[in-house]
Amino acid sequence: MVDRLQEAKRLLNIHHIGNIFLAVVFFILRQTPPICLSLFPTAENACELDWTEWQIIIFLAVMSAFKNKKQPNWIAYISNTCMYSKVVTLVLFFRQDPTYTLIYGIVCVVHMVLCPEKSYQGPENITYFRGPHLEDEIKRDTRVTWVVAFYAAWSPDCISFAPTFASISLK
Secondary structure (H helix, E strand, O other): OHHHHHHHHHOOOHHHHHHHHHHHHHHHHHHOHHHHHHHOOOOOOOOOOOHHHHHHHHHHHHHHHHHOOOOOOHHHHHHHHHHHHHHHHHHHHHHHOHHHHHHHHHHHHHHHHHOOOOOOOOOOOOOOOOOOHHHHHHHHOOOOOOOOOOOOOOOHHHHHHHHHHHHHHOO
16 A cells, blocks of 8 residues: 555656646646637637547557556556547647647647656666776676666666665665
């Protein structure tokens, strides 16, 4: 129970809150009467999703369930679902007006740059290498057993694996 509470606290930061908001902003705008009437005046039922939009949302749900079935925890599941939702939201905005797509895309990029997902910052006994130094360090002391993991700071899978790898490094 404590672990779930700690994971829930990880969601309470600007990255995840902004990510969730950006994932659902089209649906909020489309369902709020004063806003939908001014943003989507040419739509037949401006404040309701049409059949094609529902098909796109169902496609998102199926793809999200399919792609997320091997996520290590529910925070990674939420992050991936938000990523797919933002792509779908780009498509939905493009169907209404390409200008909205451009604005939404810029907001998403700004959010990604200014509010990146926090990486693991706990205790670890890890040596980081860049360039040709890996081979030199491995050859320096042959009594040491090395576990080598290639890590990409931009990869959601690597970010979610970092705490596990750090706890292994302490043993």
